[in-house]
Amino acid sequence: xxxxxxxxxxxQTPRFxxxxxxxxxxxxxxxxxxxxxxLRGEPVLAYTLRAFAAPALGVRKIxxxxxxxxxxxxxxxxxxxxVSLPPHxxxxxxxxxxxxxxxxxxxxxxxxxxxxxxxxxxxxxVPLAVIxxxxxxxxxxxxxxxxxxxxxxxxxxxxxxxxxxxxxxxxLMQTPQTFEIDLLRRxxxxxxxxxxxxxxxxxxxxxxxxxxxxDYRNLxxxxxxxxxxxxxxxxxx
Numbered sequence: 001x002x003x004x005x006x007x008x009x010x011x012q013t014p015r016f017x018x019x020x021x022x023x024x025x026x027x028x029x030x031x032x033x034x035x036x037x038x039l040r041g042e043p044v045l046a047y048t049l050r051a052f053a054a055p056a057l058g059v060r061k062i063x064x065x066x067x068x069x070x071x072x073x074x075x076x077x078x079x080x081x082x083v084s085l086p087p088h089x090x091x092x093x094x095x096x097x098x099x100x101x102x103x104x105x106x107x108x109x110x111x112x113x114x115x116x117x118x119x120x121x122x123x124x125x126v127p128l129a130v131i132x133x134x135x136x137x138x139x140x141x142x143x144x145x146x147x148x149x150x151x152x153x154x155x156x157x158x159x160x161x162x163x164x165x166x167x168x169x170x171x172l173m174q175t176p177q178t179f180e181i182d183l184l185r186r187x188x189x190x191x192x193x194x195x196x197x198x199x200x201x202x203x204x205x206x207x208x209x210x211x212x213x214x215d216y217r218n219l220x221x222x223x224x225x226x227x228x229x230x231x232x233x234x235x236x237x
Contacts, residue, residue: 014114015059015135016181017052018104021045021066021121022093033070034221035121036077040234044221045074046083047124052117053086054128057135061089061111063104064121068092098192101199105188108181115139116184117176118199122221125233126176133212134178142180143207145200146214147171173198174214183207 021035035045045064052059066074071090078085091107093100101118108116115138117131130146137144150170155162177199179187187203196202200209217233219226 013139014111015057016108016111016114016116017059017062017176018101018108018116018118019045019048019052019062019064019088019121020093020097020100020104020118021048021064022097022100032073033067034227035066036070036073037221037227038081039124039227039230042081042083043074043077044124044227044230045121046078046085048119048121048126049086049088051124051126051128052119052131053088056128057131059117060114061108062086063089063091063107065091065093065100065104096192097198098188098196098202101202102188105181105185111181114181115178116181117178118184119176120220123175123218124221125230126218127215130174130213130215130218131176134176137210137212138178138180141208141210142183143178143200143203144210144212145177145198146174146218147211148174148214148216148218151216171211172214173200174218174220175199177209179203 036043039047049062049064052062071092074090089107091103093103115135117134119126134144134146148171150167150172154165154167154170156165183203183206187206203209219229221227221230
């Protein structure tokens, strides 16, 4: 792995965000994709979008990547639910998450420098402090990602049983995962591999990814239980 040299930056380094919302919701068992499910009366994706549009973060442009067949659905939901949404650019995604992020990056082609955060559209409760930590760390290290320590014991399944893993040395990856924009472009110019599970794995061969403290509330809504938990957490606020 070669060390990536971060270009000179300052407090005015532009910030961008790519919200990837290409899920089908099969594990949710719902009639609509999970990013459009209502959370206290508003689509899940609306909460995520508002988080990155918070003025304190100073994000200049937000790209929302959706399946091509769902672009009209998102616009219709906004009208029907009368949801006030921050300005954002809609982009058609690809068949995989990798392809969708690549499409989001292409929408930022006019920006030569900056920091870009990639975030799951179905992580609506991400605290602003977590987003800010990834931007701040990426400004120093070129690549940063939110992560949390496992709460449970962890075992690795082996052909003849399982083996215990030291959870103190393990982290559960979250988003946002934030990068110097040229670095992310270089990583996504390489061929897609089956081993790519998130943006950190795409960048790994080019640059070390700095892990920053995530938040257990920053859950990814994947199953019906996740939606119930998100409702409860919002109620607790």
